Structure formats: C-alpha cells, structure tokens
Amino acid sequence: MRKLVSSVTAALLLSGCGGGLGGAQSILDKEELVVAVKPDQPGLAERTRDGSFQGFDVDVAAYIAARLGKKVSFVATTSEGREAKLRDGVADMVVATYSISPERKEQVTFAGPYYVSNQDILVRAGYTRIRNVRDLKGRRLCEAQGSISTSRIVEGRQIAAVLVPAKSYGECVDLLRSGAVDAVSTGDLILAGFAARERGAFTVVNAPFTVERYGVALPLGDVAGCEEVNRAITAMYQDGTAATLLDKWFGASGLRLPAFVPEFEGCMP
Structure with a gap:
C-alpha cells in the first residue's frame, strides 16, 4: 500500500491533474474510451455475428471504463498490432491477454495486471x-x-x-x-x-x-490514467466482480481460478 500511495503522489507531481508525463493526453481526459481486444479468443474476447465483442477481457474493460465514468467501445487487434493501436491513436487502452514484459514497458504504460495466468x-x-x-x-x-x-x-x-x-x-x-x-x-x-x-x-x-501477467496497456507515459485503472482493478476483485466474470467464462473449464487482487507492477517508468 505504501508503494501504491508513493506512486500516486509521484504521478500527481509529474503530470498535474489528468495528463500523462510531459503533458501528454491521458485517458482521464476522454469521454469515451476505445479499447482494443482480440476478435478470436473464445472466453476472453471474440467477435460475434453482429460485430460486437464478448468475453472476459471485454467485460473487464467495460468494468474499468464504468469505474472511470467513461463510455466504452471496442476495436479488434492482433497480438502483433497491440502497440500500434495505441501509438497511432486507434485505441486508448488495450485489454488483450497482453503479457507485461520489460521490453513492452518501453512502448506502453501497463496498469495491472488484471489477471495472472x-x-x-x-x-x-x-x-x-x-x-x-x-x-x-x-x-x-x-x-x-x-x-x-x-x-x-x-x-x-x-x-x-x-x-x-x-x-x-x-x-x-x-x-x-x-x-x-x-x-x-x-x-x-x-x-x-x-x-x-x-x-x-x-x-x-x-x-x-x-507466469504471464496480463496488463491493461495505455499510451506510454499516462501515469495518472494507469493509477486510476489500478484502482478500478482493485475494486473489481474486492467487490466480487472478478470472481463472477472468471466463473462465467471459465468455470466449466476445470481451471483453478484466483480470487485475490494481483500484485501490481507500478505505473512509473
């Protein structure tokens, strides 16, 4: 908890209210969040016949957006295209079984993880x-x-x-x-x-x-947005939503599903 409080304080000092590092726009400044998800991963994120998306990742993104008071819409991404979706402004967040790694941290800011796989x-x-x-x-x-x-x-x-x-x-x-x-x-x-x-x-x-730690990816430098997403993920586990969603999508698979809040990576670069 002390580490989390320190990260929040540092983020406020560096970014002021809302924006990311260096004055970059934060997801907190937007009314609607466009979230990139996979279109072909059953149970996690899959495009339906009517063109919408469904799955655990989709529900997690919708929950985070609601906690942030934002509307949400979805676009498809491949594993290879996740960084480009953020870099090119096509998406504001990526929730797509995106494993956190040191190399990827040089390209995006990770909140979470929202699930440890x-x-x-x-x-x-x-x-x-x-x-x-x-x-x-x-x-x-x-x-x-x-x-x-x-x-x-x-x-x-x-x-x-x-x-x-x-x-x-x-x-x-x-x-x-x-x-x-x-x-x-x-x-x-x-x-x-x-x-x-x-x-x-x-x-x-x-x-x-x-172990693969699935993170919520934001544009590089959006520390303030990252901290708020971490708060939303914490609430998702504490209020029972995470357990409900995991059981909804994977309860029949036989996997032992966690019910504890994952240990966060920290938002500072």
Missing part, C-alpha cells in the same frame, strides 16, 4: 506424448505472431521445439486440429477458452511452467 500446453484429445514442457523438445509448436509465449520455451528454457508460425492463436488451434502442429502453448485462460468451445477436441495438459 500460468502458461500451459494445449494438445489434441487423446494425444499423450506431451505431458509437460520438456516433452515439447522436437515437437511442432505453434508460434502466434507477436506473442512471446514460445520464446519462453525455446529461449528461456532452451527447449528445441520446431516452431510453426501462425497469425493468431485461433489459427494455431486450427493447425492443431488438423494435425499440422503437435501443441499450442500460452496462457491458461486462452487455452481453456478454446478447449471449452470445442469440448472433447482438445485437452489442456495442466502442467503450468511460467
């Missing part, structure tokens, strides 16, 4: 040759464009998997279904969403091996 592995139902991350050696592993999940395996753990590129995790799952790859590995909520959508087709190995 364990990286796991998805295989075809009945496929028993992969029981843990070590079994990915020599196997065909899908690599979604713009994601850092596979680098945690190949570079971080020095496991020589054969990487097969794809534009998105939706395409990765299509490749898995067809047998073109042996596994897909990323955050457990992403995998659980696909497994729940096509029950009986896929299995989550349930062998977590890294």
Whole structure:
C-alpha cells in the first residue's frame, strides 16, 4: 500500500491533474474510451455475428471504463498490432491477454495486471506424448505472431521445439486440429477458452511452467490514467466482480481460478 500511495503522489507531481508525463493526453481526459481486444479468443474476447465483442477481457474493460465514468467501445487487434493501436491513436487502452514484459514497458504504460495466468500446453484429445514442457523438445509448436509465449520455451528454457508460425492463436488451434502442429502453448485462460468451445477436441495438459501477467496497456507515459485503472482493478476483485466474470467464462473449464487482487507492477517508468 505504501508503494501504491508513493506512486500516486509521484504521478500527481509529474503530470498535474489528468495528463500523462510531459503533458501528454491521458485517458482521464476522454469521454469515451476505445479499447482494443482480440476478435478470436473464445472466453476472453471474440467477435460475434453482429460485430460486437464478448468475453472476459471485454467485460473487464467495460468494468474499468464504468469505474472511470467513461463510455466504452471496442476495436479488434492482433497480438502483433497491440502497440500500434495505441501509438497511432486507434485505441486508448488495450485489454488483450497482453503479457507485461520489460521490453513492452518501453512502448506502453501497463496498469495491472488484471489477471495472472500460468502458461500451459494445449494438445489434441487423446494425444499423450506431451505431458509437460520438456516433452515439447522436437515437437511442432505453434508460434502466434507477436506473442512471446514460445520464446519462453525455446529461449528461456532452451527447449528445441520446431516452431510453426501462425497469425493468431485461433489459427494455431486450427493447425492443431488438423494435425499440422503437435501443441499450442500460452496462457491458461486462452487455452481453456478454446478447449471449452470445442469440448472433447482438445485437452489442456495442466502442467503450468511460467507466469504471464496480463496488463491493461495505455499510451506510454499516462501515469495518472494507469493509477486510476489500478484502482478500478482493485475494486473489481474486492467487490466480487472478478470472481463472477472468471466463473462465467471459465468455470466449466476445470481451471483453478484466483480470487485475490494481483500484485501490481507500478505505473512509473
């Protein structure tokens, strides 16, 4: 708590009321927030037939916007395009299973995380040759464009998997279904969403091996906005909304879902 109070004080001294560092516009100055979400991640964010979006990430973004007293609308993004959506002013926030990393902190300001995910592995139902991350050696592993999940395996753990590129995790799952790859590995909520959508087709190995901290990305330097988003995320867990949303979208998946407020990264660069 002391760290959070210090961050708020520093943000006010640096940015005044509302704006980000260097006088940049803050999300707090806007009446409506445009939020970039994924269009093809079942349970997290998916475009419906009428063009709207639904899922956990969408509900989290709507909750944050409501706590900030803002209207909200949504645009689609890929993993690769998340930074560009903010940089080019297409979106004000990104809530798209966006794992916080030191490299990404140089491009955006992260609030949160709003969820702490364990990286796991998805295989075809009945496929028993992969029981843990070590079994990915020599196997065909899908690599979604713009994601850092596979680098945690190949570079971080020095496991020589054969990487097969794809534009998105939706395409990765299509490749898995067809047998073109042996596994897909990323955050457990992403995998659980696909497994729940096509029950009986896929299995989550349930062998977590890294942690992915999903952040709410804001334009670089928007410290004041970041602090307010952190307050909203705290309220979301404390008032029971987070638990309700996690159960709504993933309760049937068998995942053990957390009910505690994640430890925040801090908004200062």
